[in-house]
Amino acid sequence: MDKEHQYLFVINPAAGKGKALNSLDKIKDYLYRKKVEHHIEISEFPGHIINLVEKLSDNFTHLISVGGDGTLNEVINGINPDSNLSLGVLPLGTGNDFARNLRLDKNIDRNLNLIFNSTTVRNFDIGSVKIKENGREINFRFINSLGIGFDALVAKLNQRSKRLNGIISYIYAVLGGLMKYRPLDVVVNADTVKIEGKKLLITVGNGLTSGGGFYLTPNAKIDDNLLDICVIDHMSKLKILRKLPLAVMNKLESAKEANFFNSEKIEIKLNTPYYVHADGEIISERASEITVTILKNKLKIISN
Incomplete structure (x- = not known):
């Protein structure tokens, strides 16, 4: 050929x-x-x-x-x-x-x-993730985002509601997720950051948005050789509903519960195993340890 x-x-x-x-x-x-x-x-x-x-x-x-x-x-x-x-x-x-x-x-x-x-063919980054789950190891890549906690629970429920369009489907899943929500108990280690305690979610972004238009990593660039990370503190269900529009309007950085940083590598330990999604698809339901690294300039994409 x-x-x-x-x-x-x-x-x-x-x-x-x-x-x-x-x-x-x-x-x-x-x-x-x-x-x-x-x-x-x-x-x-x-x-x-x-x-x-x-x-x-x-x-x-x-x-x-x-x-x-x-x-x-x-x-x-x-x-x-x-x-x-x-x-x-x-x-x-x-x-x-x-x-x-x-x-x-x-x-x-x-x-x-x-x-x-x-x-124009541009070189973009992709994320690489290694997960420990019930004594086995899962290796996967993602192109846009990886989520742990409430983000992943919503992704799980979103798979059942995709008969609806985009962000409407995601909001429908969010409401269902509130009924089942429990906080993460985590230790997060990145290049220059360590975070511990109870958290709502952790999103590792290569791209700007997740869930059909939620700006969880609003400063992410797909060609900057870095992972953008958003860690949101545990909050009440009522407060989740109040803060949710900030992510849709790209104003999440104004929320004191949201922590943003970037890194080439992040390690996450979960005291209680939880769901993990990659690009909206569930890749683990009982992850206990997660390591994410950036694969720099690995993907060639036709672009404007």
């Missing part, structure tokens, strides 16, 4: 309440009109995209992720971090938080034009 400009499209049929799959004909029409050499794979089950990318990506120069943040998460866990593969993004999921960092909307033609006409 001549590898010059060979495109692999991976589509998550469940993304965006089926919007990714429903857009397939429009994508095919564009590719045939432009005479683009391509191959399309549609995932069949959660985790399948990881397998597809591991198996097929070496035969292509470009990989296009069609779906949301969860789809992208599977893509980057299938890609060899040292690969020269260029990644394109068609954000057709529910939240599309990572696409905000690239200033992408859901217009398919506009995004396809960018993928095939842009001469």
Whole structure:
């Protein structure tokens, strides 16, 4: 196969309440009109995209992720971090938080034009996480955010409410999470910071937002070689409801309960095991120790 400009499209049929799959004909029409050499794979089950990318990506120069943040998460866990593969993004999921960092909307033609006409490929960071859970070790990567505590509990409940759109789905899950909330009891060690005690949540961000538009790491940059961390102190359920709009309005830094810092590495010990999510997908339900590091400039993404 001549590898010059060979495109692999991976589509998550469940993304965006089926919007990714429903857009397939429009994508095919564009590719045939432009005479683009391509191959399309549609995932069949959660985790399948990881397998597809591991198996097929070496035969292509470009990989296009069609779906949301969860789809992208599977893509980057299938890609060899040292690969020269260029990644394109068609954000057709529910939240599309990572696409905000690239200033992408859901217009398919506009995004396809960018993928095939842009001469800009930028190197971005990704996060690497190692989790200890019940005597075993889990290794994973994330592209946008990692969450522990209330953030992860909401992500767990959000998986059941994705019939709703974006931030509405997330708010619905937040209300459900309040019913089950218990604080984290943690020890956090980063490059220059140590934090202990009872906390609402810990978010480790590579990107700006989580949950379809909540600014939990509002100063994060996907190419600064640093992790941005938000640690929010334990608070009452009523106060959670009062403070929640601050995250939507990008004013969370005004809350005295929110602590922000950045680091190349963070270690978290949980006295009581808890949920962990990566890019909105639950990767552990009983994590006891978590180590997160930044993989600098490891991902090549087609951008403006």
